[in-house]
Amino acid sequence: MPIVPPDTQGVRATHDPAGMQFPERARDALAELQRAAAPVLALLAPQRCGACGIEGALLCAECSDELGLTGDGRVERGAAPLGCDAGAWIGPYEGGLGELVRTLKFHSVPALSEPLGLGLQRAIRAVQQEIGGHATLVPIPTDPARLRDRGFDHAALIASAAARTLPYAFAPLLERTRAVPALHALGRAERRRVMDRVFAVRAGEALPERVILIDDIWTSGATFEAAAATLRAAGCTSIGVVAVAREALAHGA
Numbered sequence: 001m002p003i004v005p006p007d008t009q010g011v012r013a014t015h016d017p018a019g020m021q022f023p024e025r026a027r028d029a030l031a032e033l034q035r036a037a038a039p040v041l042a043l044l045a046p047q048r049c050g051a052c053g054i055e056g057a058l059l060c061a062e063c064s065d066e067l068g069l070t071g072d073g074r075v076e077r078g079a080a081p082l083g084c085d086a087g088a089w090i091g092p093y094e095g096g097l098g099e100l101v102r103t104l105k106f107h108s109v110p111a112l113s114e115p116l117g118l119g120l121q122r123a124i125r126a127v128q129q130e131i132g133g134h135a136t137l138v139p140i141p142t143d144p145a146r147l148r149d150r151g152f153d154h155a156a157l158i159a160s161a162a163a164r165t166l167p168y169a170f171a172p173l174l175e176r177t178r179a180v181p182a183l184h185a186l187g188r189a190e191r192r193r194v195m196d197r198v199f200a201v202r203a204g205e206a207l208p209e210r211v212i213l214i215d216d217i218w219t220s221g222a223t224f225e226a227a228a229a230t231l232r233a234a235g236c237t238s239i240g241v242v243a244v245a246r247e248a249l250a251h252g253a
């Protein structure tokens with residue numbers, strides 16, 4: 001058998017149909033590795049404020065004050081979504097607060113759930129007072145596909161961080177029954193239709209009487225409404241909702 005010089009092997013490999021698939025496989029593997037390594041890389045990189053980008057901490061003292069996250073946080077109140085008894089949030093989904101939520105979710109900085117959860121304390125207490133008695137904090141479950149991409153469930157992390165400092169239980173009682181498209185482009189009626197029966201109570205979970213649903217962003221309220229309808233049908237009597245940030249809708253908020 002003739003000995004094939006290395007350079008010839010290289011040329012032959014590029015013309016091999018099986019070899020042609022290699023770059024694609026390598027790209028997929030690299031993307032997978034980058035996704036898996038993102039949380040580790042985030043730990044190794046110098047900490048930057050998730051809101052303003054200044055180096056030194058995940059959330060600088062100035063942004064924490066300005067965005068209402070210092071101490072037990074700031075609270076804004078408004079009409080509860082349909083089927084819910086009370087609602088509150090920290091501030092508008094814009095500027096630094098919006099940036100923090102996006103950094104947590106899209107730049108893989110799960111540690112930001114800690115200051116956001118702590119900043120929810122006041123809002124949670126305000127809602128709890130209105131619905132009466134102790135409540136269980138229930139996160140809105142993330143879509144399974146997004147959970148796989150991200151590697152963590154941001155609302156669950158935020159709710160569990162809040163529960164550690166409050167005398168309330170944390171219980172991820174809900175799960176998604178199917179994937180849904182992004183709601184941004186949909187009108188109010190369409191959001192309701194898409195979200196109908198999208199949640200279910202996890203099998204074997206005992207339901208508390210009072211529940212406070214926790215999510216990062218409150219947009220139209222369609223997600224909270226769907227979760228509340230599921231919980232109420234299963235026997236919950238009082239349901240409050242708390243979000244980190246409230247988005248102003250151009251149409252039909």
Ligand SMILES: [Zn+2]
Nearest residue numbers: 049052060063
């Ligand atoms: Zn900052």
